Amino acid sequence: MILEQIHEPADLKKLSIKQLKLLAQELRTEIVNVVSEHGGHLSSNLGAVELTIAIHYVFDAPADKLVMDVGHQSYAHKLLTGRYDRFPTLRQKGGISGFPNIDESEYDAFTAGHASTAISAALGMARTRDIMRGDNNVIALLGDGALTGGMCFEALNDAGQSNTRMIVVLNDNDMSIAPNVGAVNRYLTRLRQSKGYIAVKHGVRSRLEKLPVVGARLYRFLEKLRNLVRSIFVDDKFFEALGFKYMGPVDGHDLKQLIRVLKRAKNYDEPQLIHVVTHKGRGYRPAEDHPTRFHGIAPFYIESGDRKDASGTTSGSIVARQLIDMADSDIRVCAITAAMPSGTGMDAFQKAHPDRFFDVGIAEEHAVTMAAGMASQGMKPYVAIYSTFLQRAYDQIMLDVCRNGLPVTFLIDRAGLVGEDGATHQGVFDLSYLRSIPGLVIAAPRDVRDLKQMVALSRELDGPMAIRYPRACGDLGPAIQSQGAFEIGRWELISAGTDVMIFAVGQMVQPALQAAVELMGKGISAGVVDARFVAPMDTDMLIQQASAVRLVVTAEQNVLAGGFGEGVLDALARVGVDRPVLTLGVPNRFIAHATIDQQVEECGLGALDIARRVQEKLKAMEASA
Ligand SMILES: Cc1ncc(C[n+]2csc(CCOP(=O)(O)OP(=O)(O)O)c2C)c(N)n1
Structure with a gap:
């Protein structure tokens, strides 16, 4: 070989x-x-x-x-x-x-x-x-x-x-x-x-080179001339x-x-x-x-090209379905992607409403400002971009959309840890880079039902909104289904606790609930709040629930620097609620390629790790009391 x-x-x-x-x-x-x-x-x-x-x-x-x-x-x-x-x-x-x-x-x-x-x-x-x-x-x-x-x-x-x-x-x-x-x-x-042209010109070359001595030299001489080189091509x-x-x-x-x-x-x-x-x-x-299907592909059988595991329903495909329905009755609804129609699920919208679908190429900045232009003229644009690639469009989100208060909705896919693509593709910075922008509503669904509610809510909102979700949101089932209609800036208390309250964002709600069960087994009463709006925060619920426990915990799949946890720390400090806060999130370093589960483990964000870290913190608090 x-x-x-x-x-x-x-x-x-x-x-x-x-x-x-x-x-x-x-x-x-x-x-x-x-x-x-x-x-x-x-x-x-x-x-x-x-x-x-x-x-x-x-x-x-x-x-x-x-x-x-x-x-x-x-x-x-x-x-x-x-x-x-x-x-x-x-x-x-x-x-x-x-x-x-x-x-x-x-x-x-x-x-x-x-x-x-x-x-x-x-x-x-x-x-x-x-x-x-x-x-x-x-x-x-x-x-x-x-x-x-x-x-x-x-x-x-x-x-x-x-x-x-x-x-x-x-x-x-x-x-x-x-x-x-x-x-x-x-x-x-x-x-x-x-292309035929180049073949003809190469024909000229080989004919010249066949002339004894002079031909080859002549060709070499001519080749030096820029003109000829140009004309070969x-x-x-x-x-x-x-x-x-x-x-x-x-x-x-x-x-x-x-x-x-x-x-x-x-x-x-x-x-x-x-x-x-x-x-x-x-x-x-x-x-x-099928070059698109095989662009980035999960394990597959070589003979057939079929994937080894059946691919589950993606969050993007669910959002696209909902947007299609909305667009059927609302001419203002349109979808924009920056070269990712299939990855974001928006190819379905493209099929249903080709005249209101725009693939602008790998041009995230342009996608966002174009959406702003459309919104300024009465449209309701949905911009579907992966968390990592939206980093490109920070200034456009801030000034062109949010400074103008325009009703653009950002569908931020692949939010959180992304697995094998590794450090360059992690969706763990969006909460930090968006949280500081005035007037931007930031929502993160704990499961697919909530994702749909958030998209529905965005339609009613006359201002900018970002919905961040992982590749697949999952369904937590009816037992922990959200109660009541969503209201911007309102969180949900899922389970009460007297020792610890975990304020969890998006995909962290499920492991937080599991951690609470684990802690209960150790005699620790831990509750969970779904902090579904990272901005604006539900400061009423935060103050109320934080004041009622010994330890406040935050959980997010975002870097700790500038993330939700820091927002909670800041909010509590401002109102003078003096409680220890354990912030759980992605450490402030680039997380390399591995499976998502391995990355979750590396960041200590699995249910058992959350429970362990909470216990350690409580012990440390008791020791220093
Ligand atoms: C800023 C940014 N947006 C989106 C992507 C996602 N993406 C990865 S490869 C790719 C297409 C690249 O096409 P091309 O440059 O022609 O390379 P090819 O795969 O065809 O060789 C896209 C859109 C990215 N990597 N970076």
Whole structure:
């Protein structure tokens, strides 16, 4: 097996094109095997195999810097840079990350996870090289989806006027997670479709090279002329206008062609963009046929492509169903996603109300301000974005929506610990970054019934609201069903307690209830309040319940810094309720990849850990009394 003998990219350089092709097959087999066992990002990785081989064949990492956008296409890179042995640990606790990580390998030039950052980071590295008088190459590798993100344009705009030597490799598979959107994508499609042109020009080249001696020399001479190089490739207007030398489109599965173009790119002292066309999911039929389903996939059977565990109902799909019903009778209701129609469940809304559904691309900032514009004109926009990606749009939420008091509802999916995607994708900061924004109602359902109530409530609200929920909310059943209609800023006392009161947010209500039962078994009377509105807080209930117990506990799947618990501490201090407060939440550090259960355990947020920590706190209080 060739792959076993590749310990570093230098080992690739000894291989023939034939061997490199075999290596590509081996890489695909390894990637499919490991992802089928543990889940991961399949389609993007399969599409980028030859491109990754070619880049490492031509360049000299780690001296040359390869900056990967998002980083979900990094598996072949990991396998070629000394991580073959550890590859089966991909995305598991203690194993290698599913994304490039500077702490994991010197070959991972930049940690990634969120889209559209690669050109900026690469430009920063290239400028540093110039200041330090270095001579290494810097390559940014990004997809056509990433190119829908505003940061890319800020970076292209800056890089294009800089004359800095850097290479942008655009891996164009015509897909984001879903089919790509936007005018730039339409432009890329036009370039892609002019592929025949490049073949004709290569014909010219091979004919020239066949002329004895003179022909080859003549070609080399001509090739130096920018004009000819331009004419070998499609006549691009867009990237050239931005100050980039454009080369492409290049067949991203043709190793020979890729290597030739990348080698040529090494010779130029200016910003270049190489447009590479690839096929998402390449080499594994189910992924080729369903690139979206296999973009990020749970463990599956290789033969059929079927998932090993039946996927449960997601919170997003439930919200989408409700929005569809609302939109049926209310023309103001519309849904917006930033390149995540299926992940957020909004693809169902798209089918039902295509004229009121907007996929704006990987453009969270734009999504939010566009929603503000719509709301200012009487619409009722629902913006469905994962907690981690909404971080991008902080200023837009604050000023464009909330400062204007506009009725935009943020559907914040994947809130809390997210599992195998790890540190770059944790949804554990939203309560902190939203809680300080004046006028924003922040709600977190304890289960699916409450989620529906909150969405219904948002419709009546003439102002901004955020509803944060995990991938699947679950159903706590009729026994602990919420009582009465929801009122903004009102919490619910689920069970009374005389020693301890646990104020729990969202998905923490269930373990809090279990912890209370556990504590009861130890002779400690613990009650639970569902603090379903993190803002505004129910200070009446807080004061009343906190005053009645010895210990106040808060529980949230959010970082402690700036989270709900700190809000409770602050509120109690302000009114002078002097009670010890145990704040339970995600510690203020980045939580790496593992299963959600393992991460919950790591953060001490499982029912038994909550009960244990409460007991320890009570003991410490008794000891110091
Ligand atoms: C800021 C941000 N928003 C959303 C995502 C979710 N996301 C991950 S990959 C992806 C699509 C990327 O498409 P592309 O760049 O074309 O890469 P491909 O998977 O096609 O290789 C999206 C939307 C993200 N990583 N970052």
